[in-house]
Amino acid sequence: EPExxxxxxxxxxxxxxxxxxxxxxxxxxxxxxxxxxxxxxxVEFLVSFYNNEISEKSEIFDDQFSxxxxxxxxxxxxxxxxxxxxxxxxxxxxSAGQMGxxxxxxxxxxxxSIL
Amino acid sequence: xxxxxxxxxxxxxxxxxxxxLNCSFTDSAIYNLQWFxxxxxxxxxxxxxxxxxxxEQTSGRLNASxxxxxxxxxxxxxxxxxxxxxxxxxxVTSGGSYIPTFGRGTSLxxxx
Numbered sequence: 001e002p003e004x005x006x007x008x009x010x011x012x013x014x015x016x017x018x019x020x021x022x023x024x025x026x027x028x029x030x031x032x033x034x035x036x037x038x039x040x041x042x043v044e045f046l047v048s049f050y051n052n053e054i055s056e057k058s059e060i061f062d063d064q065f066s067x068x069x070x071x072x073x074x075x076x077x078x079x080x081x082x083x084x085x086x087x088x089x090x091x092x093x094x095s096a097g098q099m100g101x102x103x104x105x106x107x108x109x110x111x112x113s114i115l
Numbered sequence: 116x117x118x119x120x121x122x123x124x125x126x127x128x129x130x131x132x133x134x135x136l137n138c139s140f141t142d143s144a145i146y147n148l149q150w151f152x153x154x155x156x157x158x159x160x161x162x163x164x165x166x167x168x169x170x171e172q173t174s175g176r177l178n179a180s181x182x183x184x185x186x187x188x189x190x191x192x193x194x195x196x197x198x199x200x201x202x203x204x205x206x207v208t209s210g211g212s213y214i215p216t217f218g219r220g221t222s223l224x225x226x227x
Contacts, residue, residue: 004158041219042217042218042219042220043159043204043206043217044217045214045215045216048213048214056212056213056214058214091158091159093158093159098213100146100147100208100213100215101147101166102164103149103161103164104159104161105161106158106159106160106161107158108156108157108158109157109158
C-alpha cells in the first residue's frame with residue numbers, strides 16, 4: 001500500500017537555526033498538509049497546500065514557517081530561526097481529494113528537538 | 116471556536132469486550148468528523164470519516180455515529196483485540212474552513 005514518507009525521523013537543531021523537514025506524499029495525491037504535535041498535547045493543523053499554493057493555514061503558521069513543493073515528489077516544511085517551543089512531532093499528510101472529503105494519509109512524523 | 120473533548124482519556128479492557136469511545140464538540144455546524152488511530156511513535160491512520168449529512172459509518176468491527184444536534188460522536192469497537200491497543204483521536208472540521216480541530220484522544224489498552 002502506498003505510504004507517505006518523512007525524513008529525517010529525528011532532527012536535533014540548535015535554537016536559532018533553520019530546519020527543513022521533508023515529505024514524499026503518495027504519488028497520485030493532490031492535497032498536502034503539515035501538522036504538529038507537541039509532546040502530550042493535541043495534534044494541531046499547520047497548513048494545507050494544493051495546486052502549488054497554500055489553501056489554508058492556522059494561526060500557528062506565521063512568517064517563521066514556509067512550505068514548498070520543489071519538484072514533483074517532495075513537499076517540505078521550512079522553519080526559520082527555530083525556538084525551543086518548536087520542539088514537537090511534525091506530521092505530513094496527503095489526500096486524493098479536498099480535506100474533509102477524502103481521508104488523509106499520514107507519515108510517521110519527524111521528531112524535532114530544539115536545543 | 117470549536118472545542119473537541121474525548122472521554123475517557125484512557126481505557127483498559129480485557130480482550131473480547133465491546134467498547135465505546137466518546138467525542139463531543141461545541142460547535143454543531145460541522146462539515147465532517149473523522150476518527151483516527153495513532154500507534155506509539157507513528158502517524159495517524161484514518162479509520163472512519165463521517166460527513167455532516169450522515170449519521171454513521173461502519174468499517175469491519177468499527178462503527179462511528181454522529182449526532183450533530185447534541186454535538187457528539189461515538190466510536191464503537193466490537194469484540195476488541197490486543198491489536199486494537201492504540202490512541203484514538205477524533206477530529207472535526209467546521210466554522211467556514213476545512214481546518215480540523217482534534218481532541219486529546221483516548222488511550223486504549225486491550226489486554227489478553
